[in-house]
Amino acid sequence: MQRGCHCHCHCHCHCHCHCHCHCPCEGMARSPALLLCAQFLSLTGAQPPLLTLDPPWTPLFEGQTVTLTCGPPDERVPTVWSINGRTSRATSRLQFALPSTGHNSFQCQRSGSEPSPRIELNVSDDWGVLQAPVQPVLEGDKLVLRCRGWRNTRPSSVSFFHNGELLRGPGGQEDTLLLAPAQRHHSGRYHCTGKRYLGRFKTEPNEVVVHELFSVPELSVEGPREPPEGSALTLACVTRGSPLRPRVALRHLFYRDGVVVAGPQGSPQHLLQALALPDSGSYACEARAEAARVQKRSPPVTITVRRVPVGGVTLAAQPPGGQVAEGEGLVLSCAAGGGTRPLVFSWHRQGQDQPLARGPRYELPAARPEDGGHYFCRATDNVTAATSPPLQVTVVVPVAGVTVRAAEAAGTEVAGTEGERLNLSCAVRVGTAPVAFTWLRDGEEVGEGPLLALGPLGPGHAGSYQCVATNRLGAQRAFQQRSPPVALSVTPRGRGQRRGRGKGWVAASPR
Numbered sequence: 221m222q223r224g225c226h227c228h229c230h231c232h233c234h235c236h237c238h239c240h241c242h243c244p245c246e247g248m249a250r251s252p253a254l255l256l257c258a259q260f261l262s263l264t265g266a267q268p269p270l271l272t273l274d275p276p277w278t279p280l281f282e283g284q285t286v287t288l289t290c291g292p293p294d295e296r297v298p299t300v301w302s303i304n305g306r307t308s309r310a311t312s313r314l315q316f317a318l319p320s321t322g323h324n325s326f327q328c329q330r331s332g333s334e335p336s337p338r339i340e341l342n343v344s345d346d347w348g349v350l351q352a353p354v355q356p357v358l359e360g361d362k363l364v365l366r367c368r369g370w371r372n373t374r375p376s377s378v379s380f381f382h383n384g385e386l387l388r389g390p391g392g393q394e395d396t397l398l399l400a401p402a403q404r405h406h407s408g409r410y411h412c413t414g415k416r417y418l419g420r421f422k423t424e425p426n427e428v429v430v431h432e433l434f435s436v437p438e439l440s441v442e443g444p445r446e447p448p449e450g451s452a453l454t455l456a457c458v459t460r461g462s463p464l465r466p467r468v469a470l471r472h473l474f475y476r477d478g479v480v481v482a483g484p485q486g487s488p489q490h491l492l493q494a495l496a497l498p499d500s501g502s503y504a505c506e507a508r509a510e511a512a513r514v515q516k517r518s519p520p521v522t523i524t525v526r527r528v529p530v531g532g533v534t535l536a537a538q539p540p541g542g543q544v545a546e547g548e549g550l551v552l553s554c555a556a557g558g559g560t561r562p563l564v565f566s567w568h569r570q571g572q573d574q575p576l577a578r579g580p581r582y583e584l585p586a587a588r589p590e591d592g593g594h595y596f597c598r599a600t601d602n603v604t605a606a607t608s609p610p611l612q613v614t615v616v617v618p619v620a621g622v623t624v625r626a627a628e629a630a631g632t633e634v635a636g637t638e639g640e641r642l643n644l645s646c647a648v649r650v651g652t653a654p655v656a657f658t659w660l661r662d663g664e665e666v667g668e669g670p671l672l673a674l675g676p677l678g679p680g681h682a683g684s685y686q687c688v689a690t691n692r693l694g695a696q697r698a699f700q701q702r703s704p705p706v707a708l709s710v711t712p713r714g715r716g717q718r719r720g721r722g723k724g725w726v727a728a729s730p731r
């Protein structure tokens with residue numbers, strides 16, 4: 221190193237400094253910041269300006285001319301600079317020659333804005349330097365490292381070293397090392413060796429940090445890790461972006477056992493609806509900054525969908541209640557609450573071993589009386605099974621074939637004698653019990669029950685008798701049939717010749 225040389229600095233105020241240094245100066249600490257001092261604005265609000273340094277490297281050489289821009293440049297906006305901790309007010313662009321070796325820190329602020337990120341610049345007067353970007357390097361960026369000889373000259377026979385290990389040996393005039401896309405493991409101490417004129421040099425190490433663009437995502441499960449079948453679960457891919465580069469657009473993917481199940485998508489959430497047993501597995505998510513070609517996958521999270529046993533089996537009938545008239549249709553259907561789909565349904569009748577049918581529906585297109593009984597259905601998922609409560613199916617036969625009889629004989633005419641007693645009985649050929657009977661004489665109701673006891677007979681008993689038989693299907697429907705009329709004539713006592721034939725005499729019916 222050359223020492224003890226002299227130095228001429230011509231500094232003009234308002235931060236136009238022209239320093240012409242002919243060799244390294246010792247103890248030179250003068251910087252443009254000394255020239256003008258002002259309070260560093262403590263205003264906040266708008267986006268911080270971007271502070272750039274040209275050339276954009278650190279370290280630079282003493283005497284090198286640099287331009288600091290508090291961008292975008294706008295001469296009308298006053299800019300406050302903080303240079304090595306001292307503040308001054310100046311234009312948004314400063315150009316000067318680096319006055320001395322050492323460490324420098326620059327920051328700027330424009331009225332109404334946050335202060336810019338800080339730039340840390342080392343100034344060297346060594347025989348060679350390993351230059352790294354002065355702006356922060358994030359994953360996915362192009363990381364360029366340069367090897368420079370004294371006072372920014374290009375060396376030859378350059379080798380690059382990472383953490384002391386040779387990374388690239390000499391290759392022609394190549395004094396630039398490109399690492400793209402930059403990754404976290406590229407962080408570390410870099411130095412280079414090279415040749416300038418006849419001398420070889422080895423630089424000081426330069427600590428390079430490749431910052432995270434975003435954190436390794438974590439898969440957050442909003443719900444239990446062992447959810448029951450049929451439930452829903454939301455997965456969220458949680459990652460933090462770097463404050464050094466906010467608002468990086470991320471795409472998200474979700475994996476189960478290494479296979480993509482959702483994405484790429486902007487939303488960091490994935491909803492698993494109506495979970496089934498095969499949804500169990502090892503889940504992970506991935507966040508991608510596609511432009512930067514950076515992708516990171518979360519550690520896996522095991523999700524086990526719990527089997528829910530078959531349960532809540534219900535049997536529904538159409539018409540409701542399972543009561544139909546003979547010949548009408550009946551449809552039974554079966555449903556289950558829990559259970560692994562698909563479920564297998566079967567139909568059973570109490571007292572029968574063999575199932576009647578399979579499937580969630582059972583239909584009787586035309587019900588017969590013998591179809592009446594207790595029915596139930598069974599649902600199974602092959603592992604568990606459950607049955608419904610039984611349903612009683614009732615097939616009602618409407619009353620039909622209603623006839624009136626007097627004693628043992630049937631007919632359409634009955635002759636009685638005054639003073640005697642006479643029983644009329646009503647019968648149905650078919651009809652599901654209970655059957656109710658009412659009696660009509662000349663259309664007027666005169667009694668109830670299967671038997672109408674008349675007598676002692678008087679002239680008033682003569683008339684046309686009919687029996688009305690009724691049975692019901694539930695409370696709503698009634699079946700009713702009237703018998704053919706039977707005519708009762710009453711013969712005055714003593715006039716009749718056939719008194720001896722007495723009760724229950726029935727005129728010969730012409731049928």
Ligand SMILES: *[C@@H]1O[C@H](CO)[C@@H](O)[C@H](O)[C@H]1NC(C)=O
Nearest residue numbers: 279322323342424425426427
């Ligand atoms: C820059 O300067 C700082 C402070 O003096 C020092 O710790 C660091 O190692 C320097 N970096 C380089 C690359 O010279």
Ligand SMILES: *[C@@H]1O[C@H](CO)[C@@H](O)[C@H](O)[C@H]1NC(C)=O
Nearest residue numbers: 562563564600601602603604
């Ligand atoms: C489920 O039942 C079906 C039909 O009975 C049978 O073919 C299948 O092997 C069963 N599956 C299991 C897992 O038991």
Ligand SMILES: *[C@@H]1O[C@H](CO)[C@@H](O)[C@H](O)[C@H]1NC(C)=O
Nearest residue numbers: 627641642643671673723724
């Ligand atoms: C009518 O029926 C009732 C009840 O069965 C019976 O007691 C009565 O003797 C019967 N009368 C005649 C005249 O048959």
